Amino acid sequence: MRRTVIVFIHGLFSSGATWDKLIEHMKGTPDFENRFDTVRFTYPSPRFAWNPLRRTPDFDTLAENLRSLIVEMTEKYERIVLVTHSQGGLVAQRFLSRVLSDGRARELAKIRRIVMFACPNSGSELFLLMRKGVTPFTRNTQVRELRPLHVSVVDSQRRILRGIIQATELSDTKCPIPVVCYAGDSDNVVIPASALGIFPDGIVLPGDHFSIISPKPDGRLVTALHRELSRALNEPFPEKFVDDLPSYRRLPKDQAGGFLIEQEILGPVSIALSRRTETPFFVRGGPVEQLANVDIVVSSENTYLQMSQFFKASTSGSLRFAAAIRGTGGEILEDVANDHLTSWLRSHATYGHQVPEGTVAPTPSGALEEKGVRRIYHAAVVNPVSGTNDYTVNPLAVTRAVHNIFSLARRERAEVDGSLRSICIPLFGAGRGGMSITRSFDLIWDSLAGELEEDPSWEIHFAARRRQNFDQIYRLLQAKQSEYTQREGPKGRAADGMV
Known part of the structure; x- marks a missing residue:
């Protein structure tokens, strides 16, 4: 059945x-x-x-x-x-x-x-x-x-x-x-x-x-x-x-939506978004501070571009802590990501005021540079609801953020040494923003596909901290791989039977 x-x-x-x-x-x-x-x-x-x-x-x-x-x-x-x-x-x-x-x-x-x-x-x-x-x-x-x-x-x-x-x-x-x-x-x-x-x-x-x-x-x-x-x-x-769920359908606790305690990687899932070449996609699960060997890591921020506190269980708070320079006793000597983001706000916007949805601000990666992370991009996606701890997400903010991430990455790649190649993207709005995993992925993909069709030279990583989300993103990527394979068919022709 x-x-x-x-x-x-x-x-x-x-x-x-x-x-x-x-x-x-x-x-x-x-x-x-x-x-x-x-x-x-x-x-x-x-x-x-x-x-x-x-x-x-x-x-x-x-x-x-x-x-x-x-x-x-x-x-x-x-x-x-x-x-x-x-x-x-x-x-x-x-x-x-x-x-x-x-x-x-x-x-x-x-x-x-x-x-x-x-x-x-x-x-x-x-x-x-x-x-x-x-x-x-x-x-x-x-x-x-x-x-x-x-x-x-x-x-x-x-x-x-x-x-x-x-x-x-x-x-x-x-x-x-x-x-x-x-x-x-x-x-x-x-x-x-x-x-x-x-x-x-x-x-x-x-x-x-x-x-x-x-x-x-x-x-x-x-x-x-x-x-x-x-x-x-x-x-x-x-x-x-x-x-x-009944016991025979129940997953172990570490797979039932719980947090992954160690970094895991699935991929590559190669998808031909451009006729010139295939783009490799990976899914990275586990603690954000364990990310390594990804040139650009993107953090989902609120529209005030204010990072979460170190002790918050959020991607923003975890990245802030991971990028900080610490002393031998674990004390924070330099709050790298947050300090540079504040400086960016003071020179490019009005500190304390909201920035346009989808704005992306770059900062150095601080201590993460030792792990091969070269830049942190902060994307203003979620809107705080005044007087509450809740957030809302405008779908357009997600697609604009993806476009701005690639615009900034291409510019920085040209300005530095041309070696920036990989980008790690979270599922915008799928946390406190309340979006489903599928909805967030679809919004990102709509913009991502257009960017990679024009410039397929990037390697894309999706980040997830929960086992359920980690597996879900991988299934979604596999579905996209099948969809694009059928769409192109053998030798680049439209596949038979597709409606």
């Missing part, structure tokens, strides 16, 4: 048959056929409610129905993906909201991605007009909740925003699950602004309300869904979930 199941949820006035064309098309691809089972969640959604003896189920009833199906799928599969169309997205949201409000968020841990197509997250003006003009629609409880800013829909989304989108670990009331919304560019039933709604990850595809889930010759729908399903396979489980 396959380990992952996709639960397809249809919309208003529809049935499970709405997915026929898409599922049939997807089954023709090996990546889909060999990895996923499919289940259709079907529920009554009649166009007219004439029969006084027959009740059209409301969203709360549908949510409980879906909940029982998910419990059944949880017992059979390791991972679950929800794929919804139109109103089906609101049904899924009501299900999530009710589970969160019951304090049973741990039940959601196996759901590793939710993909919503043309979901009326902010309502549908068209159905609002239909309700005003056609009396039988007023008896349909499902249609009522499609009007803009319906209170029960808004309440569900607020709970999901706190308990799922902004969650960073598993608890009774929180469970981090990636949610992605797709909108149709010519959809007049659910306009793109409503389909994207409050959710941070949104994409517009060609199509109207119904054709958005029908495969087209351009292949964009199938490519998008393949991408989301691949991410679901690689999305790590919430950290505390590993302890709740």
